[in-house]
Amino acid sequence: MLAYLSALPSFPLPSDLTIRSTWPAIELNTRRVAVQFALLTVSAALVPKRAGAFENRLPPDELELKYKSPRTPGPKPTDLGPRKGYALKPCIDGKPHCFSTSPEEFEDNDLFNTDSGQAAEWLVTPFTYTKSLADAFEDLKGAIAIYPPGQRGIDGGGFKLITETATTNGAYLYVQFESLRKGYVDDMEFALSNGILNIRTSSRLGYLDLGVNAKRFNWFAQRLGQLNGWKTTPILSQAHEEYFALNRVSNKDMLIEAQGAVPNMEQK
Numbered sequence: 001m002l003a004y005l006s007a008l009p010s011f012p013l014p015s016d017l018t019i020r021s022t023w024p025a026i027e028l029n030t031r032r033v034a035v036q037f038a039l040l041t042v043s044a045a046l047v048p049k050r051a052g053a054f055e056n057r058l059p060p061d062e063l064e065l066k067y068k069s070p071r072t073p074g075p076k077p078t079d080l081g082p083r084k085g086y087a088l089k090p091c092i093d094g095k096p097h098c099f100s101t102s103p104e105e106f107e108d109n110d111l112f113n114t115d116s117g118q119a120a121e122w123l124v125t126p127f128t129y130t131k132s133l134a135d136a137f138e139d140l141k142g143a144i145a146i147y148p149p150g151q152r153g154i155d156g157g158g159f160k161l162i163t164e165t166a167t168t169n170g171a172y173l174y175v176q177f178e179s180l181r182k183g184y185v186d187d188m189e190f191a192l193s194n195g196i197l198n199i200r201t202s203s204r205l206g207y208l209d210l211g212v213n214a215k216r217f218n219w220f221a222q223r224l225g226q227l228n229g230w231k232t233t234p235i236l237s238q239a240h241e242e243y244f245a246l247n248r249v250s251n252k253d254m255l256i257e258a259q260g261a262v263p264n265m266e267q268k
Contacts, residue, residue, distance in 0.1 A: 054158030054178055058150050064181045071183025074204030081163075086170040086193035088200040091122035096243045097209035098202035099217055099235060101126040121240050124217065125233040127197040127224060136192055137171045139230070143223045144175060152215045152256065156180025169193060177216065186213065197224075211249035214240075218254050 079089060083102070090105075091098035099122050129136040141164075150156045157178030165172045170193030177186045186209075188201040199220070201213045214235040225232040236251050237244040244250065 054160045054176075056149055057158035057178065058156040058180060061156075061180065069182065072205065073178070073183055073185035076185075077187060077204070080174060080187060080189060082165075082170065082172045082189075082191045086172070086191040086196075086198060088189050088191055088198045091120075091200075091202060095203075095207050096121070096246050097206060097213060098122050098200075099124045099213055100200040100202075101198045102200065119239075121242050124199070124235055127199065127221070127230060127232045128195055129192075129197060129230050130195065131229040133166075133168075133171060133192060135229070136197070137166060139224060139227055140171075140173065140190055140192065140197065143220055144173065146223075147219065150180070151219055152253070154179070154212045154215050155186075157183055179212075186216070188216065208247050211244075211247045211253055214243070214247075214249070214254055219256065222256060 077089075082088065087102040088100055090102050091100050092104060101124050103123055104120070129139075131139075144159075144161060147155075147159060149158045155177045157180050159175055159177040161173065161175050163172065163174035170191065172192075173190040175188045175190075177188060178184065179186075184203065184205055186201060186203050189199065191198040199217065201217050203209045203213060218234040221232040221234040224230045234255060235243075236254060
């Protein structure tokens, strides 16, 4: 056999013939794709994620998707929380974007806290309840749990219960609400004790709120006012003319007609 093979004639290859192997090219291309994929993965990981809204937020609308902008929650207040007698912080920045059921107090009441005959526009009426603290607390937590982001065009960014405390003497809840597009955060507090529910709701940034805090307050006034043992008072223009005028809102903007008549809500 070997002799036979050696006897076969040989045919020299043409000088211009080049034999190419495709395997090195395939290996090179595979490596290139792998490197490119790895770089894309690393780049995606390095891109900062947009500050997330709360989990119960509404889906982004067309304007939010088109004009992406950083969310601006504003600095969280450091002086919130229940005060003596389960009162809350008053509204002291002089801006029409805050409501509180707790009046401002001064050390010298005779000099600074005399009755001038006209209450501050930000001061609103506390809610009252004629049931146990535990039952009232459950009513309030239930109302917060079903609060609908986007109601009356506000709080589309959702909300989150931040603080919940309860003792035998009182209870306290602190909730943050966020706007849909800009991510503005408002702070709302609830303090229950001795048949009284104190409430405070305020924006962190800006001067006006375009009715946001009043709409939010009134949603809870309507919701709790539908329950037995509660008496609530909404925010209406009769007692808050300047707020309504500056923010260009009306009583029609404030109440949710779909909820129907609220038997335990006073409309002052």
